Amino acid sequence: MENSGIKIFDNFIKDKSFKSIFRRKSSTDDSTLPSPKSISVLSPIANSVVSRCSRILQTPTEELQQLYENEYPAHAKQSSIYARNLLEFCSYQALYVLTQRSDYLSDKEFVRLSYDMMLAWEAPGTEPLVKETVPENDHDDNDWDGWSLFYSDSISTAVQVDAKKTVGPEAFARIAPACAAVADIITVHNLFSALTSSSGGQLHFLIYDKYLGTLDKVIKSAKNAASNLELAEGEIVLDVDGTVPTQPVLQHIGLTAWPGRLTLTNYALYFESLGVGLYEKAVRYDLATDLKQVVKPELTGPLGARVFDKAVMYKSTAITEPVFMEFTEFKGNSRRNYWLEICLEILYVHKFIRKNGLKENPQMEALGKAILCIFRQRAVREAFRILPSHYKTLLPFNLAEKLPGGDMILETLLSRLKLLTVMSPRRESLGTSPRNVKQIESVGSSPRNVKQQLSFFPISILALTRLGFKLPKGVDAHFEAGFQVGDVCVGEKNPLEMVVHQSKCDMGRAEAAQATVDQVKVDGLDTNIAVMMELLFPVIELFKRLQFLAAWEDPFKSTMFLMVVAYTIYRGWIRFVLPCICVFFAALMVWRKHRNKGKSLEVLEVMPPPSKNAVEQLLMLQEGISQFEALVQAGNIVLLKIRAILFAALPRATDKVALALVVMAAVLIFTPLKYLIILVFLEAYTRQMPLRKDSNDKWERRVREWWFRIPAAPVQLIKSEDKKKK
Numbered sequence: 082m083e084n085s086g087i088k089i090f091d092n093f094i095k096d097k098s099f100k101s102i103f104r105r106k107s108s109t110d111d112s113t114l115p116s117p118k119s120i121s122v123l124s125p126i127a128n129s130v131v132s133r134c135s136r137i138l139q140t141p142t143e144e145l146q147q148l149y150e151n152e153y154p155a156h157a158k159q160s161s162i163y164a165r166n167l168l169e170f171c172s173y174q175a176l177y178v179l180t181q182r183s184d185y186l187s188d189k190e191f192v193r194l195s196y197d198m199m200l201a202w203e204a205p206g207t208e209p210l211v212k213e214t215v216p217e218n219d220h221d222d223n224d225w226d227g228w229s230l231f232y233s234d235s236i237s238t239a240v241q242v243d244a245k246k247t248v249g250p251e252a253f254a255r256i257a258p259a260c261a262a263v264a265d266i267i268t269v270h271n272l273f274s275a276l277t278s279s280s281g282g283q284l285h286f287l288i289y290d291k292y293l294g295t296l297d298k299v300i301k302s303a304k305n306a307a308s309n310l311e312l313a314e315g316e317i318v319l320d321v322d323g324t325v326p327t328q329p330v331l332q333h334i335g336l337t338a339w340p341g342r343l344t345l346t347n348y349a350l351y352f353e354s355l356g357v358g359l360y361e362k363a364v365r366y367d368l369a370t371d372l373k374q375v376v377k378p379e380l381t382g383p384l385g386a387r388v389f390d391k392a393v394m395y396k397s398t399a400i401t402e403p404v405f406m407e408f409t410e411f412k413g414n415s416r417r418n419y420w421l422e423i424c425l426e427i428l429y430v431h432k433f434i435r436k437n438g439l440k441e442n443p444q445m446e447a448l449g450k451a452i453l454c455i456f457r458q459r460a461v462r463e464a465f466r467i468l469p470s471h472y473k474t475l476l477p478f479n480l481a482e483k484l485p486g487g488d489m490i491l492e493t494l495l496s497r498l499k500l501l502t503v504m505s506p507r508r509e510s511l512g513t514s515p516r517n518v519k520q521i522e523s524v525g526s527s528p529r530n531v532k533q534q535l536s537f538f539p540i541s542i543l544a545l546t547r548l549g550f551k552l553p554k555g556v557d558a559h560f561e562a563g564f565q566v567g568d569v570c571v572g573e574k575n576p577l578e579m580v581v582h583q584s585k586c587d588m589g590r591a592e593a594a595q596a597t598v599d600q601v602k603v604d605g606l607d608t609n610i611a612v613m614m615e616l617l618f619p620v621i622e623l624f625k626r627l628q629f630l631a632a633w634e635d636p637f638k639s640t641m642f643l644m645v646v647a648y649t650i651y652r653g654w655i656r657f658v659l660p661c662i663c664v665f666f667a668a669l670m671v672w673r674k675h676r677n678k679g680k681s682l683e684v685l686e687v688m689p690p691p692s693k694n695a696v697e698q699l700l701m702l703q704e705g706i707s708q709f710e711a712l713v714q715a716g717n718i719v720l721l722k723i724r725a726i727l728f729a730a731l732p733r734a735t736d737k738v739a740l741a742l743v744v745m746a747a748v749l750i751f752t753p754l755k756y757l758i759i760l761v762f763l764e765a766y767t768r769q770m771p772l773r774k775d776s777n778d779k780w781e782r783r784v785r786e787w788w789f790r791i792p793a794a795p796v797q798l799i800k801s802e803d804k805k806k807k
Contacts, residue, residue: 320345
């Protein structure tokens with residue numbers, strides 16, 4: 082009896098009329114359209130996606146396939162890439178239609194379809210897929226009334242996708258940037274890394290759904306931000322902090338500190354001091370105009386004490402002294418780091434705009450890219466409590482400042498923004514159906530050129546407009562870019578994506594090199610000196626041999642060296658010495674490379690000095706500082722004596738020095754350079770020669786005695802008045 086009851090309930094569930102009660106109503110009326118036909122070259126999941134796209138576009142699947150074949154050249158229709166390109170073609174058009182609504186981020190159908198697009202992108206062809214956990218009788222293969230074969234129940238959907246189906250980085254990078262609000266082409270891989278930091282590099286549906294849900298809340302809170310600020314036209318509130326009593330924002334100016342509310346917009350920072358139950362009038366700190374602004378992390382604390390590393394310093398020519406915004410929290414400084422990143426992003430984007438003279442649409446497009454990326458950074462932080470590192474940031478202008486070759490990213494972005502000034506977008510809507518592509522082609526371009534041009538439309542402006550944000554005057558948002566919705570084109574890579582990939586490769590090599598640097602760092606002054614002595618061993622040995630020759634301990638070797646060097650200088654071969662040294666080292670490196678053949682470098686073995694305790698190290702440091710101070714004092718005495726000679730404090734010494742300078746000038750004028758070099762070399766090299774040693778010692782003694790008799794010029798130290806505030 083119990084089994085028969087279960088069968089009756091199952092049959093009742095399978096009934097289409099019952100399904101229609103609980104199934105979401107499609108955004109378009111599907112009753113007049115025939116059931117979409119499957120395409121033989123596509124996998125089942127890809128056919129599912131394409132069929133749902135055809136429902137959205139109100140276009141049969143075979144017509145979508147024909148449009149793709151008519152628009153794209155022969156090389157895009159190769160069997161190896163045909164299925165994937167066709168899937169991208171249909172997906173991008175459907176996403177264009179879905180993103181026309183302002184609430185598409187909260188639409189579960191959009192979330193599920195876009196995730197299915199990523200799954201289908203990884204397996205677009207007819208190769209076998211991982212078997213789904215949905216029972217075979219739970220759906221009919223020809224029933225396309227719903228959005229997906231996989232979502233008959235929301236709970237089972239999450240379990241199925243989370244357990245069996247995940248998305249990789251390449252699929253996410255090809256589908257997510259098609260929605261400008263979801264991902265940016267410059268930081269899409271960093272976004273994927275942030276979302277999958279705890280899932281082994283694979284994106285689960287639950288994480289993707291949570292990310293889009295939080296992003297929708299962030300955007301809605303930005304649109305509905307209730308503020309007493311007097312904002313300019315087109316000024317958008319990006320984030321607000323300090324509203325929670327347990328986490329205030331403290332503004333430090335001099336020795337005073339006051340709690341309040343901090344607001345960041347796309348043009349400035351606003352701080353509203355907390356009065357008696359009310360916020361006072363906001364103080365505006367400009368980030369847009371050129372005021373030599375400096376925004377950096379800083380230490381702060383009570384009464385000006387530099388104790389807590391939790392503040393952001395703002396300094397500009399518009400204020401007399403720097404302002405410190407302290408973000409209090411019990412442990413860590415992630416809150417401060419987040420605000421530092423988003424403030425720098427606004428500062429960098431305005432520097433980029435001013436440097437390149439961007440106006441109207443290009444200016445707002447660059448600013449819109451920064452705004453959307455800040456929303457994404459905020460969503461990831463709120464949803465997963467993650468703040469990506471400097472080189473994994475979700476903010477494109479911050480990333481360009483930190484990556485090696487980041488200037489190439491900005492140059493590529495600028496070249497695309499400049500195209501907005503030469504294009505004249507059509508103000509009338511071109512429609513959403515692919516049939517209307519012919520209207521775009523009537524401009525006079527081939528279908529392929531039309532597709533290329535559509536990728537240059539200001540997608541960030543379009544995304545902000547569709548999300549319900551008001552743009553400033555002078556920005557043209559009354560156009561529709563065909564069915565272009567993001568920075569991706571079917572079967573092609575965006576130039577921005579390629580230059581970011583190259584910069585990240587360079588960054589990877591730099592980080593690997595830096596890792597080796599961190600490994601070889603040693604502690605202790607004496608240990609570092611021992612390592613340096615070992616590294617400079619060949620140079621030290623060469624210097625010792627030259628000292629041995631100059632000491633004339635072996636007269637034959639010293640004489641031979643003197644004759645060879647003097648003859649080399651006389652013949653003018655001295656100019657070939659440095660090039661020969663360079664060639665020698667180049668040949669040595671090539672020979673080492675050929676001999677090692679990829680072997681790892683031999684470890685440098687260093688015998689460390691005996692270890693010293695803390696007191697001994699302090700004494701050694703004090704002794705080193707004393708020796709350095711003595712050297713500085715000796716240098717000052719030399720300069721003061723030279724000053725005394727120049728200003729004739731000792732007339733007889735001044736006369737001798739003046740006469741010597743005149744003789745030296747005459748010698749330099751009338752004597753060839755090579756003879757001067759020979760004379761200098763002979764004088765320096767033969768000082769310890771037995772024939773010259775006695776006379777040279779007497780001459781050096783007379784010079785020292787003469788130098789000691791010269792007085793130093795007087796010096797007086799004057800204390801400056803302390804004008805700082807007490």
